[in-house]
Amino acid sequence: MSLEPQQTMEQSMPLPQIYVERTLALIKPDLVHKAEDIEDIIVRSGFSIIQKRKIHLSPEQCSDFYSDQYGKMFFPSLTAYMSSGPIIAMALGRYKAISYWNELIGPSNSLKAKESHPDSLRAIYGTDDLRNAVHGSYCYTSAEREIRFMFPEVIIEPVPIGQAAKDYLGLFVNPTLLGGLTELCKQKPADPYTWLADWLLKHNPNKPDLLHQIIVEVPKE
Structure with a gap:
């Protein structure tokens, strides 16, 4: 049964x-x-x-x-x-x-x-x-x-709500957030809010990778 x-x-x-x-x-x-x-x-x-x-x-x-x-x-x-x-x-x-x-x-x-x-x-x-x-x-x-x-x-x-919002969260938000919360539990930082915010910024899946070298121009004297 x-x-x-x-x-x-x-x-x-x-x-x-x-x-x-x-x-x-x-x-x-x-x-x-x-x-x-x-x-x-x-x-x-x-x-x-x-x-x-x-x-x-x-x-x-x-x-x-x-x-x-x-x-x-x-x-x-x-x-x-x-x-x-x-x-x-x-x-x-x-x-x-x-x-x-x-x-x-x-x-x-x-x-x-x-x-x-x-x-x-x-x-x-x-x-x-x-x-x-x-x-x-x-x-x-x-x-x-x-x-x-x-x-x-x-x-x-159009802003999704209802099932459309659930689908969006399941595909684009929850996986990243779950990874951050899992790592947070492992690290147990003193300031969990700041730590999680920094982790999300670092692991943002929508953030493009910069493959080119950054050149800093020095002003001529």
Whole structure:
């Protein structure tokens, strides 16, 4: 008779690979003074604020950012409004961030939002279809472009969670960490935290080997 515990159906079924998606959020010029309140709602709604900056765009920069709206009648008013003062730009992260953020902010016309989505950010803070409090990316492509526009140094990659995160840890993190902890137990250093940190730096599998000779230039007298 086997004494090994049997796996339940839930344990044996593979977990779906779920990724943290990113989207861009803007708090528009006339609502910057309400940024703290809006950010509190964002966090309580399950989003993480990955990056944030306060920036004052020029009309030319606004034209580039809203290039997909070029040629529409409201385009000059939009760029003039968005360049009228500082804005708050945020890269938000969560599962299905783009759709959840658009649901939270509501329809682009604040007057319509007050009727159809009274609890949305645009219904609460917006005043019309132009001064509608916040901006949100409408699809993955626009989110990627807009995040790169506001945060040029950012690297946009899906962040693995769930089974995908477990697979990543099993392949790339756990083997190195296990080796370090095993050696730590053998050495028993007086300062285990510093010793382990130094060991991990020395045995980092992603650190390239420098095969070329390092030449130090001596300044001429």
